[in-house]
Amino acid sequence: MTSSSAMISFIFLLLCFTYSSASGSSLRVGFYQKTCPAAERIVRNAVKKAVSSNPGIAAGLIRMHFHDCFVRGCDASVLLKSTPGNRAELEHPANNPSLRGFEVIDEAKAQIEAVCPGTVSCADILAFAARDSSYKVGGINYAVPAGRRDGRVSIEEEVPQNLPPPSFNAEQLAQNFARKGMSVDEMVTLSGAHSIGVSHCSSFSQRLYSFNATHPQDPSLDPRYAAFLKTKCPPPNTGASGDPTAALDIATPNRLDNKYYTELKNNRGLLTSDQTLMNSPSTTGMVVNNARQGALWANKFARAMVHMGSLDVLTGTEGEIRRHCSFVN
Ligand code: HEM
Ligand SMILES: *[C@@H]1O[C@H](CO)[C@@H](O)[C@H](O)[C@H]1NC(C)=O
Numbered sequence: 003m004t005s006s007s008a009m010i011s012f013i014f015l016l017l018c019f020t021y022s023s024a025s026g027s028s029l030r031v032g033f034y035q036k037t038c039p040a041a042e043r044i045v046r047n048a049v050k051k052a053v054s055s056n057p058g059i060a061a062g063l064i065r066m067h068f069h070d071c072f073v074r075g076c077d078a079s080v081l082l083k084s085t086p087g088n089r090a091e092l093e094h095p096a097n098n099p100s101l102r103g104f105e106v107i108d109e110a111k112a113q114i115e116a117v118c119p120g121t122v123s124c125a126d127i128l129a130f131a132a133r134d135s136s137y138k139v140g141g142i143n144y145a146v147p148a149g150r151r152d153g154r155v156s157i158e159e160e161v162p163q164n165l166p167p168p169s170f171n172a173e174q175l176a177q178n179f180a181r182k183g184m185s186v187d188e189m190v191t192l193s194g195a196h197s198i199g200v201s202h203c204s205s206f207s208q209r210l211y212s213f214n215a216t217h218p219q220d221p222s223l224d225p226r227y228a229a230f231l232k233t234k235c236p237p238p239n240t241g242a243s244g245d246p247t248a249a250l251d252i253a254t255p256n257r258l259d260n261k262y263y264t265e266l267k268n269n270r271g272l273l274t275s276d277q278t279l280m281n282s283p284s285t286t287g288m289v290v291n292n293a294r295q296g297a298l299w300a301n302k303f304a305r306a307m308v309h310m311g312s313l314d315v316l317t318g319t320e321g322e323i324r325r326h327c328s329f330v331n
Pocket of ligand 1: 062170
């Protein structure tokens, strides 16, 4: 081999390395095996205990991981409290007051700090907790690549810039996910998380009472389901106080499964962003397939969660390992 061709193959190899490290995530399964072997077990037990007494907590933790990852990457920015002069992500109506499960993260963090202080990030604890929730209420288990570091920044205005509102149609949802490098199929697959948990009436009651000028009620909503929802959600401006909730999936509200997609086929998607997946020709086929093939959907769900969990992560010496998940060090 001539020295110039040796040089060319050397540069080629160098390029391959640079590319693989830039595109491949640097997170690793078993990241805490040596430094904090108890970490994943502590999180799993904390989730088990909390979800056994309230299955809604599983929904809260899965959603919290999504809201973390889509805003500034999976860096636990969603957990930070506001400080004087800075309103944190938590203040935004998409998070407050509906996000739940914070006490589970705090409990796991306290137990982990007691055995390996300053080692396990809040972002990783949240990723583990979302996985453990999926397992507990859906039997969906998967290995979570870890090594995320915690961010030091959390800004309320970044929430509406990154999280999709429930009024979005399939095309808008696909665009929102594409900005994160996630596919339409992943978007439809992860929407299956709405197979558990609840929504406040304020997120969908416009479909019941003020859809448009000619139709007070959304015609894409099963009329009997709409009548049921009206018993739960009072019309706006009637002086009724509070913001009641309804199950996102009336078939199996506490089971993470593919019944959500069957309900979409029956025009019983609770949010506009749910029903549009069935009614938009670009995603109908995916809904039908997910309704038909539960095991395949569960498999795709696990893979899409891992992908979502790798978005814009801080690693190595970036960020910090927070001592308390609500505050920067
Ligand atoms: C596709 C775009 C999405 C939109 C527009 C959306 C919107 C919403 C809304 C409006 C609620 C109800 C909030 C309330 O009023 O209480 C909700 C709940 C929920 N979301 Fe999503 N979401 C989306 C995707 C996701 C993803 C990707 C996940 C997780 C992988 C997820 C997990 C959940 C869960 C589990 C709940 C129930 C929370 C609870 O019961 O505490 N969502 N979502
Ligand atoms: C109201 O919605 C219905 C059903 O989607 C539609 O056919 C109708 O054109 C809409 N009316 C107005 C005024 O937007």
